[in-house]
Amino acid sequence: SSDGYTEIANYVQSKNRQTNPDLFGIAAGKNVIVVSMESTQSFVINKKVNGKEITPFLNDFIKDSFYFDNIYHQTGQGKTSDAEFIVENSLYPLDRGSVFFTHYQNEFTATPEMLKDRGYYSAVFHSNDKTFWNRDLMYPALGYDRYFNKDDFTRLEQNSVGWGLKDKEFFEQSIQKLKSLPQPFYTKFITLTNHFPFTLDAKDRYIDEYHSESQIVNRYFPTVRYTDEALKYFVKRLKEEGLYENTVFVIYGDHYGISENHNAAMAQFLGKAEITPYDSMQLQRVPFLIHVPGQSGQTISKIGGQVDMKPTLLHLLGVKTKPYIEFGTDLFVKDEHPLTIMRDGSFVSKDYMYTKNTCYQMGTGQPADLQACEPYLEKAKLELQQSDKLIYGDLLRFDPNNTHPTGTMTTKLE
Numbered sequence: 001s002s003d004g005y006t007e008i009a010n011y012v013q014s015k016n017r018q019t020n021p022d023l024f025g026i027a028a029g030k031n032v033i034v035v036s037m038e039s040t041q042s043f044v045i046n047k048k049v050n051g052k053e054i055t056p057f058l059n060d061f062i063k064d065s066f067y068f069d070n071i072y073h074q075t076g077q078g079k080t081s082d083a084e085f086i087v088e089n090s091l092y093p094l095d096r097g098s099v100f101f102t103h104y105q106n107e108f109t110a111t112p113e114m115l116k117d118r119g120y121y122s123a124v125f126h127s128n129d130k131t132f133w134n135r136d137l138m139y140p141a142l143g144y145d146r147y148f149n150k151d152d153f154t155r156l157e158q159n160s161v162g163w164g165l166k167d168k169e170f171f172e173q174s175i176q177k178l179k180s181l182p183q184p185f186y187t188k189f190i191t192l193t194n195h196f197p198f199t200l201d202a203k204d205r206y207i208d209e210y211h212s213e214s215q216i217v218n219r220y221f222p223t224v225r226y227t228d229e230a231l232k233y234f235v236k237r238l239k240e241e242g243l244y245e246n247t248v249f250v251i252y253g254d255h256y257g258i259s260e261n262h263n264a265a266m267a268q269f270l271g272k273a274e275i276t277p278y279d280s281m282q283l284q285r286v287p288f289l290i291h292v293p294g295q296s297g298q299t300i301s302k303i304g305g306q307v308d309m310k311p312t313l314l315h316l317l318g319v320k321t322k323p324y325i326e327f328g329t330d331l332f333v334k335d336e337h338p339l340t341i342m343r344d345g346s347f348v349s350k351d352y353m354y355t356k357n358t359c360y361q362m363g364t365g366q367p368a369d370l371q372a373c374e375p376y377l378e379k380a381k382l383e384l385q386q387s388d389k390l391i392y393g394d395l396l397r398f399d400p401n402n403t404h405p406t407g408t409m410t411t412k413l414e
């Protein structure tokens with residue numbers, strides 16, 4: 001009911017929903033390119049394997065960007081689709097299934113829809129089947145105008161791997177389509193090459209495989225390195241096409257690529273005796289960066305999650321998100337009590353981390369008295385409950401800011 005909506009609206013309004021006045025609107029009216037980096041975790045950033053950088057391009061690009069080095073993915077079973085859902089709605093995914101499948105008929109006030117009201121055209125680029133993760137049905141609900149999918153790309157055996165085009169080929173084929181869009185645009189590119197089981201042709205390997213007992217971990221590094229190279233190429237092409245200087249670039253890792261089944265190999269790579277649950281949680285961090293042309297770089301180490309990406313980006317674009325329902329907060333605003341909650345109820349705060357029924361001291365990783373985590377535990381539970389209620393009850397139907405109800409939108413993508 002609308003009472004349910006009001007309860008949640010009051011709940012989110014009780015958070016620190018400020019903006020940073022020095023940065024608000026610095027990128028207003030600019031094009032936006034969001035890149036979802038498949039299975040990319042933060043531990044590869046500024047690290048070497050066999051003496052070579054794993055992400056030379058990103059390591060450079062970061063210096064020139066707002067780089068957030070303490071951001072956790074918050075995805076569940078919906079994997080890439082959960083990441084998309086969190087990033088563009090600032091809501092949590094569900095504890096089972098993918099919202100893209102279970103609630104595509106809901107009302108949302110997602111980023112593309114909000115930007116539509118500010119004159120933006122929006123499009124997604126991804127070279128897999130359009131029905132994968134139910135994207136062809138979910139994207140209109142998020143307000144997207146166009147979905148360039150498998151049918152729009154030329155896929156040949158030699159330019160593809162796994163479920164789609166190799167990332168470099170994907171970016172190359174996307175350039176002309178991107179150029180044809182009305183501006184300003186908000187676009188999302190979903191990479192694919194760095195997908196489990198990390199298969200790659202020998203000629204696409206810029207670094208050698210790692211040596212450990214896990215073939216998965218060994219192969220992960222060359223595929224991450226390949227996507228890094230593809231990104232470098234994309235940026236170069238955007239510069240050549242005159243699209244770079246007026247475009248905000250956002251890059252985020254969607255979820256983990258290396259599961260806990262590979263802890264021994266990961267311990268070897270990280271030079272640790274073992275991977276504790278505390279370490280595992282820290283490995284759930286994913287890269288997040290925002291490049292704004294003309295702005296100098298800065299690394300921000302505030303603890304956060306994918307729910308925080310939407311308000312952070314929209315504030316740079318000069319869009320106040322305060323009247324909207326969102327569970328995240330702007331990462332440029334200092335928060336006295338940061339609390340980042342994972343879909344399974346684990347959480348990270350400034351002083352404590354909670355996972356697998358154990359409370360840990362942040363920093364040392366030493367187990368702490370469960371009581372120390374208790375107050376946060378309650379908060380984490382409430383937060384997930386509120387987000388779930390909103391989705392199960394389709395409560396954004398009652399949001400006065402919902403200017404493009406799904407029923408009145410073009411239900412078919414262009």
Ligand code: GP9
Nearest residue numbers: 078079080081128132190
């Ligand atoms: C599928 C791609 C990967 O189109 O986005 O999905 P994942 O398996 O990572 O959820």
Ligand code: MN
Nearest residue numbers: 038039080254
């Ligand atoms: Mn993925």
